[in-house]
Amino acid sequence: MTNEKVYAMPFAKVYPLLVNKAVKKGRTADEVDQVTSWLTGYTPAQIAQAVETGVTYGDFFRQAPAPNPNRELVQGVVCGVRVETIEDPLMQEIRRLDKLVDELAKGRPMEKILRQG
Numbered sequence: 001m002t003n004e005k006v007y008a009m010p011f012a013k014v015y016p017l018l019v020n021k022a023v024k025k026g027r028t029a030d031e032v033d034q035v036t037s038w039l040t041g042y043t044p045a046q047i048a049q050a051v052e053t054g055v056t057y058g059d060f061f062r063q064a065p066a067p068n069p070n071r072e073l074v075q076g077v078v079c080g081v082r083v084e085t086i087e088d089p090l091m092q093e094i095r096r097l098d099k100l101v102d103e104l105a106k107g108r109p110m111e112k113i114l115r116q117g
Contacts, residue, residue: 003088003090003091006057006058006091006094007056007057007058007059007090008056008057008058009056009057010054010055010056010057011050011051011054011055011056011057011059011060012050012051012052012054013057014057015047015050015051018032018036018097018098018101019032021101021102021105022101022104022105024105025104025105025106025107026107027104027105027107030044031104031110032101032104033047034110034114035097035100035101035104035110035113035114036097036100038068038100038114039064039067039068039071039074039093039096039097039100040060040061040064040065040066040067040068040097041064041065041066041067041068042064042065046065057094058090061090061093061094062090064093067093070115070116071093071096071115073115074096074099074100074115075099076099078095078098078099078102079095079098081095083095083096083099100113
């Protein structure tokens with residue numbers, strides 16, 4: 001799948017997949033909102049609104065109100081690719097969220113997921 005196809009996907013299609021991944025492993029939708037808020041600066045209400053309004057996945061990240069300066073600390077492998085080596089900044093943001101949700105699903109403590117720098 002090309003990056004443009006990923007960017008054009010509705011956030012409402014992707015978000016439930018992220019939540020389901022975490023919930024199946026005993027975490028909550030609120031925790032997914034917490035890591036998403038930490039990464040992007042959206043409030044849980046704004047995340048819910050993004051789901052309702054049909055914003056694209058790319059625009060969800062392009063319009064992030066306050067990207068966390070510590071997001072650069074999110075490193076590691078997701079989908080076989082090292083997050084820190086992804087050259088496309090938008091795809092890197094998307095993969096950072098994937099990585100945070102992966103860590104959540106693996107049971108990592110929230111204090112460690114939300115890097116403090």
